[in-house]
Amino acid sequence: MAWNAACGTAFAALLTIAGVAATSRPAQADTVSIACGAVGQELDVCRKLSDAWARNTGNSVNVVSTPNSTTERLALYQQLLAAGSPDIDVFEIDVIWPGILGSHFIDLAPYTKGAEKDAFPAILENNTRDGKLVAMPIYTDAGLLYYRKDLLERYGEAVPATWEALTTTARKIQDGERRAGQAGLWGIVFQAKAYEGLTCDALEWIASYGGGTVVAPDGKITIDNPRAAQALDMAAGWMKDLAPQGVLNYSEEETRGVFQSGHAVFMRNWPYAWPLSQSEGSPVKGKVGVTVLPAGPAPDGRHAAALGGWQFAVSRYSKHQALAADLVVFMTSKASARQWALQGGYFPAIPALYQDPELLAANPFFKDLLPAFTSAVARPSTATGGKYNQVSDAFWNAVSDTLTGKATAKDSLASLQARLNRLSRGGRW
Incomplete structure (x- = not known):
């Protein structure tokens, strides 16, 4: 579905809701870097949502495009994280990477105010390592x-x-x-x-x-x-x-x-x-x-169907951890999940959204194929x-x-x- 009037209306509503994520503007703006993929409309949605957060907080976001190949992307991430690089604050990671990269990410739980409870429990379990919530789900996937x-x-x-x-x-x-x-x-x-x-x-x-x-x-x-x-x-x-x-x-x-x-x-x-x-x-x-x-x-x-899906995680080498975590909470909120689904066709990681009339109208197969996601095969x-x-x-x-x-x-x-x-x-x- 192309960017249309329905998406524009939803996006305008998102900007209003976005104020919840950060209600005060900092005296001095900072720049947060976020790594996003570019498969389908992924990069476009990432940029639109990042811009919305930036306008609401007064900060800037540097969106970094990463390789489409998950294999190449993982190799790049491993290189950056092994070097303790502060260049990327927020990483978009595959559902299988918390176990591989989790030690390099901060615990997001202190920043979420319980927002993670809206997501599928199995995904939250997948994103929790040693009692720490190392990633928040953007959307879920299945073949x-x-x-x-x-x-x-x-x-x-x-x-x-x-x-x-x-x-x-x-x-x-x-x-x-x-x-x-x-x-x-x-x-x-x-x-x-x-x-x-x-x-x-x-x-x-x-x-x-x-x-x-x-x-x-x-x-x-x-x-x-x-x-x-x-x-x-x-x-x-x-x-x-x-x-x-x-x-x-x-x-x-x-x-x-x-x-x-x-x-x-x-x-x-x-x-x-x-x-x-x-x-x-x-x-x-x-x-x-x-x-x-x-x-x-x-x-x-x-x-x-193979279980897929992507998450956002904050690097523990980031110089702006609290700000980066605030961006992640915004990018994975219920309002943002609607935007990922409306513009990009990505399946929400939040079960309640599968009852959303607008989402079902834009993606009529969402409800019928929900079992493919709830019973997907994990790698x-x-x-x-x-x-x-x-x-x-x-x-x-x-x-x-x-x-x-x-x-x-x-x-x-x-x-x-x-x-x-x-x-x-x-x-x-």
């Missing part, structure tokens, strides 16, 4: 299936409830459209680049097949099992004729670009892609449907702690080897199990 509803209707196909049905439907429509002259149409696009996004995609496939979550909550390594191999074999099969070879270099935005230009039947992506697909000038405006990701085969198959960041990044790196490379045909799924997972055993010293993380 979703986007589909061309016009093409499904044309071919008399239902929205697929299983991966097997998706594969069959994708092939039928792709082949039919190509015979009709649409040579550039593909059955499915997803994030297959060797990075954190592939970890999310592959975790969804494996969990939906009943193959576990790579590392169980108790730390036991469970990835080398037949159901996990079946899930990866399924995805590797798409590479033969249903997905473009370029998908091996796709992250979220490349995936969206192909789908939104009208060149794919199905797409796996995050909620942010919805308003962009419906924006003015989008070739697929009015032709897109959104639903939960398909389930694996019976008897153990189920719908599974094994809690179980593996500071070693999560190494675990994820090993996982996405094993999956990449399977997708590219360098190794079979069975061999890739056996090698991965052995590598993780060495990394964990027998499961003792």
Whole structure:
């Protein structure tokens, strides 16, 4: 959804409410730096909200754009924090990073006045380390299936409830459209680049097949099992004729670009892609449907979506910790959460907002897809702690080897199990 009158009205209301965050202007203004991502309309919303806070407090905000790739962003953050750099006051962090970076952030609880109690309890638990609230949630995320509803209707196909049905439907429509002259149409696009996004995609496939979550909550390594191999074999099969070879270099935005230009039947992506697909000038405006990701085969198959979402945290190396914390409280308030949802299509981390008529009108699938968020599959960041990044790196490379045909799924997972055993010293993380 483009920035429109409804968004403008909501934003004006936000400026009024914003006064609660900081009611007095400082005698001498300071500048706070905040690192924000730029996927979809993320950076634009971040700037608008930062400007609103600055106008209400009399301070300045320096918005720093960070890499879209979560892997590259984490590496940048680790470098800055390891050096104790005061250059960034507020970091936008992935849901899996409190366990990796939490020691570098201050406890926000003394500044929130209980505002965190409005958020989903599971997210707050995720953001609490050693009794300290190291981050406040901006929005929550889960993988979703986007589909061309016009093409499904044309071919008399239902929205697929299983991966097997998706594969069959994708092939039928792709082949039919190509015979009709649409040579550039593909059955499915997803994030297959060797990075954190592939970890999310592959975790969804494996969990939906009943193959576990790579590392169980108790730390036991469970990835080398037949159901996990079946899930990866399924995805590797798409590479033969249903997905473009370029998908091996796709992250979220490349995936969206192909789908939104009208060149794919199905797409796996995050909620942010919805308003962009419906924006003015989008070739697929009015032709897109959104639903939960398909389930694996019976008897153990189920719908599974990787838990995502982003948070704001304040660096303990910041020279303006109290001011930075005030900015975070404002940026994650209920009023701001509405703005993230209205302009960017981001799912609120505050349950009460799923009853908001304006939000539901702008994003009609919010309420129907709420179960995808409340029961999403977490990546094994809690179980593996500071070693999560190494675990994820090993996982996405094993999956990449399977997708590219360098190794079979069975061999890739056996090698991965052995590598993780060495990394964990027998499961003792």
